[in-house]
Amino acid sequence: MLKIYQPPLKLRADPSRVVVRPFHLPRTPEQDRTKRIFDAVRAMDMRTARAELSIVQRDFGMRHWQTQKVFLHRFAQVATDMGIDTESVREEKRLLIGAYLCHEYSYAAAALMNPSVTKHPDQTGLAPGSMRFVMSLRAVGEGHISSVAFREGIVSEREIQLMPQPPFATAANSHGHLAEDFEGAVTIRRNDDSTLSGTVLFPVTAAQRNGLEDLRITHFTHDDGEGEWLGTYTAYSGREIQSEMLRTKDFHKFDLIPMQGRAARNKGMALFPRMVNGKYMMIGRQDGENLYLLQSDELGHWDDEGIRILGPRFPWELVQMGNCGPPIELDEGWLLLTHGVGAMRKYSIGAALLDKNDPSKVLGRTFEPIISAADEDREGYVPNVVYTCGAIRVGDDLFMPYGVADSSVAFAFVPIKGLLESM
Template identity: 65%
Template sequence: MLDLVHDALRLHADPSRVVVRPFHIAWQSNGQAPSRTERLVREVLEMSPGEARRQLQSVLKDFEARHWQTRRVFMSRYDDIARLLSLDDANISDEKRQLIGAYFCHEYSYAAAALMNPSAVPHFDQSGMPDGSLRILMSLRAVGEGHISSVAFREGIITDDNELYLAPEPPFATAVDTHGDETTIPEGPVTVHRHRDSTLSGTVIFPITRAQSNGLEDMRLVQFTHDDGSVEWLGTYTAYNGSQIQSELLRTRDFRSLDLVPMTGSAARNKGMGLFPRKVGGKYMMIGRQDGENLFLIQSDTITHWDEGELLLRPEYPWELVQIGNCGPPIELDEGWLLLTHGVGAMRKYSIGAVLLDKDDPSQVIGRTTRPILAAANEDREGYVPNVVYSCGALRHGDRLFIPYGVADSSVAFAFVSIGSLLGVM
């Protein structure tokens, strides 16, 4: 019998969660950006001190209470523009600098439409944790205006008594940004930086490159241990530009600077790649769905290049006959690699199951659940996309599995399951 406990907490979309984002005129201006930027700055510099003060006070009246460190954000944006235009700040007042910065920012409601598809990993800071407790870090897919997806984070603590405590969200969120060229949209690998004073629970990663322009979707975080024993947090996700998808990799060791790296190879054209948390047999390994229907095991000598893999699992049971995929990176147990899966059945109803792979040879399937371990219940079937439960990554804590999961592409729920009971139903 499956020992599954649902937590009462539920996270929902919230249009009041807004963030101040840099407004990069050059990225939207079809070659007219320099003159447009110069014109805006010139207009502010030509204002009288009194007019500049009135305009800044009007902006602050509208937005200062809605955002954290608003004046500092404006000053940071001014610094970006000043570098672009080689401004001589000596005779520019702080009020005019802040006002210039305000013209190059905008407000965005990043989770107005949906909040879904979380993944969980151990937090990089475990200081002060009592026995039986683990500090965790979750990524979530937040969907805002224009159905643009971004990556949000939440920190919390889980206990061995099936308890979840989320750290409070700060009243204001901040967006990561590049420290680069203001005049062109970044391409290829890009490094983004978290604001020096913001918490992770108040940080959002928005699309940066052209390949990401319509969204960053379904990050699968994993705490990866390299051969030398060093630890890096990696996250596979889908970059979408409105017509094409591309698998990319987030890389960070401190969650202060984060590299967003496009992956190469024929397998990287697909969604939903889940990375093993260490090498197996000297190879990096990934679970993917290269044909949109079945699960494949992919091996590589390079963590950012992935070619075709070998067929691992086909749909077999009624609740997964349409297609199967992974629900996050494999989790290492003494018994083997535990892989959560999602299956799509009749009426495109999504359910979550599990398989156990051999520890030394993950191409060998040891066990598989014949029935879902999680499915949409009557009270949570409705939402942005009905009849869906979906996770991008569970977390082992002692003898239990912590499973955060999306419900109907609209909210996020949480469950704990005994690993022993889960293995027992395979």
């Protein structure tokens, strides 16, 4: 029987983690509330404006990092949209207008779930056998809006050390459209004064309005040896979904790029960490039930409908299957984590091994789950769910963070040798 090690560490949703976000007021042909507020503050006498600003600073100044900088940035956005010269407004009123058009948002008040993990760009100063990692998390706040949060840490010999979160969280800022011709793509940047563990990526386009869901991130090595971090995720507008890709070389600047093609219409795409036989490859679930191998000549365009490679076979996955993150390269082949849904919509995590040179060939798969929802792992925001968006190899183990009932994140170390023998 496969024995896994599960340390007691768990991460939970935390309503005290808040960021300052733009507050968008409705605008109709009959009424522009933003302009009304703008005009009201401009007309306000300076004594009143300073008094109101003092209240804002007293209430929120100690809860956030550089609130004045955020307020001024928000004021500049609105003034530019309205065609108003920012220098014509005194700084105290600029700050106050910015404050009226922002709000405090608890980005992980409802849930914290569906983690993915990859190696950190900085691997210096570590003891032998240790690895510094970056973990992405799906954080869900008011209105069930999903964002991407990060935690950094070090893993070694089945021990996990998470870097402390800074007292203040900050939202990455949008820096407009990409120079390349990617329709709907945007670039966002981490605040220069914020650590990665204190950074949150929020929806910035109409297609993402209701969430950035389930980032599956991997360190991708191009044929020329250059590396970058690529992650697929689902953009949700509130009505429609589309698959998009996050690209970054340093976790300071992030490009968010919609993927094109018929195969990019579904959730849960996971990218191989390198090209195989001259092709980019993905695992996808094209019919909502089975797993397919997808191929493309371009990272951003996926038109191939794919080859079905795995379908429900065992009782614990009889309802449907999906992938649980990018394939992991081993000497024996590509290790693919999967999830299965069984009776009473109970989720379990399993695995399969794909041929290294021809990933359409399945060399083995687990007869029984690696992890199933049980005991304390059953209860939460969505009961009976265990789910991961990615793991990494650390020594002889698979280091796998996973979501529990869409409410918390737990961790597991799975011995790779035993996992392969269980197939």
